Amino acid sequence: MIKKYIFNLKQLESFAKQLAKEVKISDLILLSGDLGSGKTTFARFLIKYITLKYGEQEPVYIPSPTFPILQNYPLVNFEILHYDLYRINDTKEIIELSIDENLKNNISIIEWPEILLEYVSKYSFISIDFSILDDDRRKIIFKRNRNE
Template identity: 30%
Template sequence: MRVELPDLSAMEAFGRRIAMRVEPGDVVALSGTLGTGKTTLARAVIAALGHEGEVPSPTYTIIETYDGLRVPLVHADFYRLQDPSEADELGLDDYREEAVLLAEWPDHAGGFAHEAGCLSIALEKVGDGREAVVSPGTSWQSRCP
């Protein structure tokens, strides 16, 4: 499925649609080259889940956690990982327990597309806007945004 995201308001609306459907244990895997809007979409999802205030990019911390939302959320940016085994060293499984994982650069952590609860979103630049190529895991089939 392809979703056109011509501007920031479309990206925010897409983030709200995702946020309405996520459940604990899900992974929203965001891929795309630098500057395609992965962090922008992540921020839209986090805000739509009820977070008020700034959402820092986890580029340097790698993992940011958000409790007190509609569902607990872990926002991870795996860009700096050199090997997928480093995700295990971070204790990623402990963070994911009963939470949604919002993963930027998921391939750097070994990928999550094999999981039934993974919603893979590849963002691409299209003119001045973006396009999302959405691939839902089996548990997302009936609730795809």
């Protein structure tokens, strides 16, 4: 477990850029935290740097997937799948999203993953928990769960 304190957007972007260097196909990244804690902003930075890492053109706009639940970013050999499960209330809806099938050949970033933690516990994943300290500062707890 790693604790980081982030004091501004530049540091948040730097953390996402560093993580993007390590992320590989089939990785699952779970982002937890209160509303406004930085999950979506972090996901946007991460998507940007993963895309650039694989030699693709940076997406022009990276919207929040709160309403569509899933935004996908196709690259040459795989997709980056960005889920926001905030509005999901029933685990049956998780099955409809085909998350299990999508994990194997893509990079998946999931905001509000609490509803599926039991479901994904069999997989290796990266968990990042965001806590608001004040308007600008965040505490981030980073963990790797390896089930290989």
